[in-house]
Amino acid sequence: MDNAQSQGAMNECASNSYGAADKELNQVYQQVLRKYAKDTVFVAKLKAAQKAWLTFRDAELAARFPDSDITNYGSVYPMCVNNELEAMTRKRTEELRAWLKGTEEGDVCAGSYSPNS
Template sequence: MKKLILILFLLLTFDCFAQTQAEMSRDANELFKNADKELNEVYNQILTDFKKDSIFIENLKKAQRLWVQFRDAELNMKFPAYPGNHYGSMLPMCRAFYLKELTENRTETLRAWLGVEELDACNGSVRSE
């Protein structure tokens, strides 16, 4: 009886942690999608909060378009498209993790416009009290 319980325990334990590469890539992509969703929420909130400042909005949109180009260039620099299957089946997962990291960094950069920073002459368009 003890052996049966041990075998069942081991089978269930190993099964819970087993993942295929496709599943790991899907999970990584889901993490990136969540980070991208959060970035879009922060971006849209800034657009709402600064809607009366047309010059700022124009510059924010330009900066965001350029950031997307930068993000894509960074991704291609980190994982160049070498001929053949250079990276193997892990590439989609690795790319998604790097996109997630870049996106989270951008979100943190944009968050400054949602909060109130200390009074500083170099805050620029970041609102201060």
């Protein structure tokens, strides 16, 4: 649908793109949870961070589109919302992926990131 020419098709394309980004985020999140499953303190903190991120994501979206009557944004609203959700989701996925990639041995500021194997 990269060549969508109607607003409905563009809305659908944006929704599908966000859905794919959300699926990838959830896969990476589950991989991180599995990798660090034995570190229960980290897992609890990560779950709290993810919950806070979801709250932030929703609040950020509400700040971008504060009018409670979404019809005021017109037919592009679903596309715009999904594009923004996709961008935020892809950024968060990369943040989570850092726990899978690890860091250089001896990086004293790495925190909970595992060293590269």
